[in-house]
Amino acid sequence: MxxxxxxxxxxxxxxxxxxxxxxxxxxxxxxxxxxxxxxxxxxxxxxxxxxxxxxxxxxxxxxxxxxxxxxxxxxxxxxxxxxxxxxxxxxxxxxxxxxxxxxxxxxxxxxxxxxxxxxxxxxxxxxxxxxxxxxxxxxxxxxxxxxxxxxxxxxxxxxxxxxxxxxxxxxxxDPLLASVGLVILPLLGLLNRFYGRTVEPAATAAQQAIGEVSAIAHESIDGALVVKTLGREDSEVSRFDQRAAVLEQERVRMGRLRAAFEPAFETVPNLGIIALLAMGAWRLSTGAVTVGTLVQLVSLFQLLAFPMRxxxxxxxxxxxxxxxxxxxxxxxxxxSSMSTPEQGADLPSGPVGVSLRSVAFSYGEHRVLNDLSFEVAADESVALVGPTGAGKSTLAELLVRLADPDKGTILLGGIDLRQIAPGHLRQSAAVVFQRSFMFATSVKDNIALDSGASEEEVVDAARRAQADDFIRVLPQGYDTVVGERGVTLSGGQRQRIALARALARKPRLLILDDATSAVDPTVEAAILNRLRAELNTTLIVIAYRVSAIALADRVLFLEGGRIQASGKHGELMSFAPYEAMVRAYELGAGASRVRAGR
Amino acid sequence: MMRSMRPASAEDPEVSPGLDGAWNVLRRGLAESPELRSGMLYTIALAVVSTIGSLALPVLIQQVLDRGLGGNQEPRLGFVLWVCALTAVVTGAIYFAGRAAFARLTTSSERALRTLRVRVFAHIHSLSIAEQTEQKRGVYVARVTADVDTLSHFLEWSGVSWITGSVLIVGTFALMAVYSWQLMLIVLVSIAPLALILRLLQVNLLSSYDLVRTRVGQTLSEISESVMGADVVRAYGLDERIDRRLKGAIDRQYRAQMRAMKFQAMVFPSGNFFGAVAMGAVVLVGVLFGPSWGLSSGRLVAFMFLVNLLTFPLAEMAENFDQTQTAIAGWRKVLAVLDIPRGLEEPSPGVILPEGELSIEARGVEFSYTGGLPVLRGIDLDVAAGAHVAIVGETGCGKTTFAKLLSRLADPTSGQILVGGVDLTEVAPEARRRAIRMVPQDGFLFDGTIRANVAYGRSGAGRADLADVEAAFRELGLEDWLEWLPQGIDTRVGQRGEDLSAGEAQMVALARAQIAEPSILILDEATSAVDPETERALSEALRRLSEGRTTVTIAHRLSTAEAADWVFVFDQGRLVEQGCHADLLSLGGRYTDLYESWLGNTQLHA
The missing domain is CATH 1.20.1560.10 (ABC transporter type 1, transmembrane domain)
Known part of the structure; x- marks a missing residue:
């Protein structure tokens, strides 16, 4: 109760x-x-x-x-x-x-x-x-x-x-005949309310059952290969059938409720009409009402039934x-996101240096970066190296202000990131992610992306990213539509287009977050070499391959949220933790990145 | 996951013969679901009875007016009461007939839909992997969920209202003809334009709904793009571009919806309006000519009510049209799945494989996915019992497909595969599953605990208990990892194993293979990167897992190939080179190319 x-x-x-x-x-x-x-x-x-x-x-x-x-x-x-x-x-x-x-x-x-x-x-x-x-x-x-x-x-x-x-x-x-209506109308209202209340829990249960059926269908069909290798087809079918049975049961329960109520919404007004006719005939015989009144009331009742529902x-x-x-x-x-300055400062021209002062950052409870300070000179190229979870990608995001640090400051060209006009920042600092996202549009547009880059600039950027050759042999060249509904590109090709996208903006700070991992190592080395030599930019590379790491002017070894060592790759090899990690890359994860051939 | 979010726009290009045209779909659908047919006539009869019952009221009105109160005679109140009571009883009976019809309909159609759903689901699992491409999976999920649900709505609402609606219309006209065939003709003529108008609205509605669906799909694509590419959007300051495109899409969707609304809003009222025109015509003609045709005033009044009765089912049927088309299309798609031939016929009882290490032979194996280009073009190779071999090659060279054929997830389009000297197609399914175990790339796990997932590995007799599962992890050297987990072996893995990292899911998949103790192990090496720590644990586990077994590894790392006894190099569906690592290197061919690209990684250091 x-x-x-x-x-x-x-x-x-x-x-x-x-x-x-x-x-x-x-x-x-x-x-x-x-x-x-x-x-x-x-x-x-x-x-x-x-x-x-x-x-x-x-x-x-x-x-x-x-x-x-x-x-x-x-x-x-x-x-x-x-x-x-x-x-x-x-x-x-x-x-x-x-x-x-x-x-x-x-x-x-x-x-x-x-x-x-x-x-x-x-x-x-x-x-x-x-x-x-x-x-x-x-x-x-x-x-x-x-x-x-x-x-x-x-x-x-x-x-x-x-x-x-x-x-x-x-x-x-006719007040007397009205009384029939005054009984029927509230009755319909009550019936409505009662119906709603009874059917609601049944409808909710059925909705839930549908959800469960669909969850199993998704999981099971996605894993069809494993189901087959394990020979579990029959148990999958019976698992599905159990849920389908619950759904059937709930639907039938709801159907029975509907069967009881739906016809009632016609029956009740009809019974009212019959009562009206019986009473009306008597009122008519006494001359109190006319046939027209009766017709009027009957048709009123007929028209009321549907709207009441x-x-x-x-x-x-x-x-x-x-x-x-x-x-x-x-x-x-x-x-909401971080605040942006109304009137932001502009960066000095040319490559910009980076400096971090006691930067700390956490994801919820998990402290990722802890009192991190370092400097990268303008035009320098730096490799950021460290074990998985050391905070390298987080750092890359902080450097282009995709998030603000919890503590400390990041300076770009000597200016606090938070003071730089957002539009200006986006033009000057570019990051390329490992997972390269392609928009469902042409290759050209994917590279230019509202940057205002001209056709020549797009082609030039693609050339620097070693993407021009394969783009030219695509069905429509630079106009080929890629992305979910377009031509499928390999991971390495996508990464090169994403790199060209960054280059087309002529960034003064370029951050590559494992951005060439799917590219053939020899091609990767060629790309990085050219970037370093030809591009007027500060370059920060997060990489796993020794070939890529060794190309940098300087290596920063990040572990436990701090810089543990800094120097040339050759020098750092005498630092035991660094050496151990680099060797592990070679044997394990590093090697796994070679998708034989591509 | 993303794919299934999208409206399924791509229709199957191959519609099975016998499923073209709505009637064929209906006929076939009824044939496939005997539950629908059993007692259907009785259900329809009940529905028809309850529909015809609605004609009782106009008759009652006419009787009361003409015979109870009519003419110049004294009112016969007794008669009125009597007919009213009779109609009340009829109305009550109609309620029960309607209720029974509806309940029966739901029960039988839900039972039929469950059977159909499960049958289609089972059929999907019985298909060869030649039919299980990535794109098709999303479609299959839609077939056993959304498409079957559309059907449910149709069977319980629109389908039956076609029957009751037409019965009501025919019944009303019949009763009209009894009262006055002349007036019935008048009604028919005055509502005739309605048919034309409804048809016109219908055509426009269908095309506008089409447009709405397209626009909804486009909005979804745009939103999905902005969500999937959120990091790029931010990093490159693309807010304005995204805003412009999304708001454009939302606005186009709104306009398409309003276009459909324009027609939708007119369907019902046009029925109403022509009902009124018919009513006016009936009054006009009835008053002018009725007396001379021998019509009574009561009959004329009853006639007006009959006209009222007519307008509702007419408009309703117009609205039904759209739903029916959707449902038939859905039904067709569901039935078409059943028409995809099962890929594999299992031998019964089939040959039992000998115990111990088994050899593998491929003889002229060719394979292509349904409707696709050939993936394997004449593969001949031998793997000695107990050997560890690697297959290498570029993405798309057919090596993964070949692995699937080895575990008989599909049969070669031509040629044959022999295991321990026995043609794979003649091996008893149970024996095959025990002897050959494939560990796919992604280590797919089912929602449940680690323990349950590993226990799945041993099918049939001798179900695995806790000790077996623990032993499997121990044998692979993974017990430390297990202990480190919050709930240990009873940790839940989430849907598809997504609560675990890729590397962890692979560990569970390896234990699942270990527990089966297969004679032949087929490993499709994972390409996803894991941290060096996990990587080490995994390679150690892999080494232990393959000990004492014939092992075929689809290698994505050349270090694996280097360690193998023998290497097969695939290129565009052909076996182009084979030999041990050192010999292949000195050959200076395809393998050397692959190897050099790998060397690019270490040369600087070495």
Whole structure:
């Protein structure tokens, strides 16, 4: 019993939250919503008016016609009124539906825009902490769930007017017959409420069962190869069948509930009509009402049955909307990225030096960089070396301000990173990641990417990245579309295009974060040599291959969040921890990076 | 994962014969799901009865007006009460008929859908890997989830409303004809334009929904791109570009949705409007000519209610059209999966392989994926029992495919593979699984504990217990790692093993192979980089795992090739060189090229 009470309260609060959400939506797009409401009120009025006209047509045209005849003017007038009022009603429905759709689609667009703006402004760490699928689901499924409820809202709100108009017209025509309506209408309301409550948990359970079926399908089919090698097809099928059986059971449970309630929504008004006819016949025999009144009331009841169900539709959609909206709220309240200066400073021209002063950085509890200080002179080329998890990639991100350090300062060309105008920083400092992302556009555009680089500059950058040769033999050369729906490139080719992308910006600080790992080692060495010799830039390379490391002017050995040693590769080889690590690269991870041949 | 998020836009190019056209799909679908057919006639009969029941009300009105209160005679209240009571009983009965019909329909269609879902799922697992390319997997998942769910909606709503809707329309017209065939014709003529208008709306709706789907797909692509490339977007300050593209896509989607809305908003009201036109025509003609046709006033009033009854199913059927098309398309796709031939026929009972180390022979093996170019072009090779061999070659040279054929994940398109002198296609499936174990590249794990995942490794008789699983880790020298885990052997690995690092997942995959104690081990070396520490543990485990077994390693590292007894070099689906490492090097051919590129890494140091 107490559990029941708690459940009710919970539901009420979901309902309350749902109403608040709907109100907030309406505030954002009041105009289409209002027009839709006007359509709904007009619809309600026209619906009740049409029954009144039907009644009068019966009394003043049909019945007289079969007795004594009727004059042509009355006849045409009646017919015209009938057609007109329904035309108005049809127009009102169009108005209501169209603008209800507009409200909900506009709201969808607003929420979706807000989601992507959040994605744009949130720190990279946020993106890292969530799978891409989840981020997509927020922008698509959650937005849809959060806004679907808006579609039937204007209708269901204006059903209140319909009921109001209906009750008034009932009472005005015949208070005694009105009593039938006054019994039926609340009964329908109760039935709606009861239905909503009973079907909701069943619907939730079914939804969950679908989720589980789909999770197993995903996992099992993705792992089909392993399933086969282990000979586990049968047990996978029975695992799937178990879930499918639960889903069947839940769906059938819901279907039975629906089977019990759905027909009732027709049966109840029909029984009302029968009662009305029985009572009406008696009122008619006493001369208290006319046949027209009866016709009017019967058709009113017929027209009421469907709209009354709308309230139920909205109630059914509310929990989904609340869940969807609250999931989005989770994104909206995430703390934003770092602040940017309004009027930022510009960097000195030419290659810029880097200097770190007591920089510390943590991911949550995990301290990655600890009191880190070092200097890289302008035009110097430095290799950053260290075991996995030493914080090399984090450092690369801090250097181009993809995140701010928790403590300490980073200076670029002597200026605090936080003081540099963001646009200027992006032009001057470029990082190339190991995982090279290709946009679904042409090779040319992938390299230029809004940098304003000319065609020649693009080709020049590609040449320096040793990418020009293979780009030229692509089906459409530089215009070949790559990315998810385009030509598939090998990892090494993608990395070279990503490098060209950085070079096209003529950076004054270039950071390569394991950016040539999939490129053939001899090609890698050639690229790095050229970059060092020809490019007027400060170069910081994070690499695993000895060949790449040895090319640098200086090697920084990073371990435990600090620089443990610094010097030429040859010199450092006498430092035992460094030597051990480099040897490990050679034997293990380093060698594994050679995808035989490419 | 990303792929499955996308709307499946690429249709299967090969639609099975017999699945073209909606009727064929329907016929085939019913044939495949006997659960749907059993008792279907009874269910339909119930639905029809409950539909025809809605005609009772207009009849009641007519009876009350004409015979109860009609004409000049005294009102017969007794008669009115009697017919009202009768109709009330009929209405009650209709409720139960409707309820029963609906419940039966749900029960049988859900049962049918479950069977279909599971059958398709089982069929997918029975397909040869020739049909299991990466792209196809996402499609298969959609088939057993979203596509079957569309069907469920169709079977329980739209499908049945086609039947009830047409019964109601036909029934209403029939009753109209009884009252006055002249007026019925009038109604027919006045609502005729509706058919045309609904058809027009329909065509426009279909094309606008198509556009909406395309736009939704485009928005998703744009969002997915901005999310997947978040680091590049930030590092290169591409905010404006992304903003411009995303907002453009969102706006285009909105406009497509509103275009569809324009037509959608008109479907119902147009039914309403033509209902009113018909009503007006009925009143006009009925009043002018009714008396001379012998019509009564009650019948004319009843006629008006019949017209009212007509408009709802007409509009509903127009809206149904779209859903039906979607459902049929979904059904077709689901059924088409069943038509993909099973790749492998297992021999029964099949030959049992001898114990101990086994040799491998390939004779003229060719292979191509369905609809693809040849991947293997005539491979002939011998692996002695107990030998450790490596297969090397560039990405796409066919070495991984060859490994799959060795464990019979698919059969060669031509040629044969012999294991211990027995044709692989004649080996009993159980014996094959015990003797040959393949460890795929990604070490895919199932959601569950490490222990359960390793225990999966031993199928059939003699299920592995805790001690066996622990022994497997110990034998591979991985017990330290296991101890280091928070929950040890009962640590959960997450979906697809994603809670573990790539290296850790591989360790579990190796233990899973170890526990099976196979005679032949096929290793597809992982390419994913792991830290040196893990790398060392893994290579040690691999060494122990392959001890005393015929081992074929698909090598991505030349150090593995260097250590092998014999090396096969694949190039574009052909075996181009073979020999031991040293001999191959002195040959100065393909292998030398591969080796030199590897040397590029160490020469500076050495």
């Amino acid at each position: 107490r559990a029941e009470v708690r459940k009710n309260e919970e539901q009420r609060s979901v309902f309350g939250r749902g109403i608040r959400i709907i109100v907030s939506y309406v505030r954002m797009h009041p105009l289409p919503f209002t027009i839709s409401l006007v359509g709904g009120v007009l619809y309600s009025a026209a619906t009740v008016a049409s029954t009144i006209i039907l009644g009068r047509v019966t009394d003043e045209i049909i019945y007289p016609a079969f007795r004594s005849g009727v004059n042509t003017r009355t006849l045409w007038g009646g017919v015209a009124a009938l057609v007109c009022v329904v035309a108005v009603r049809a127009g009102a429905i169009v108005l209501r539906r169209y603008f209800a759709g507009m409200t909900s689609y506009r709201m969808q667009a607003s929420l979706r825009t807000r989601v992507i703006e959040r994605y744009r402004d949130l720190p990279l760490a946020f993106h890292r902490s969530r799978p891409a699928g989840e981020l997509l689901a927020h922008a698509e499924a959650d937005v849809q769930a959060a806004t679907d409820v808006l579609n039937p809202v204007p209708f269901s709100v204006t059903v209140i007017f319909l009921v109001l108009f209906a009750v008034i017209s009932l009472i005005l025509t 709308m309230i139920g539709f909205v109630l059914a959609l509310i929990p989904r909307a609340v869940v969807g909206r609250e999931r989005l709220q989770g994104i909206f309240v995430e703390p």
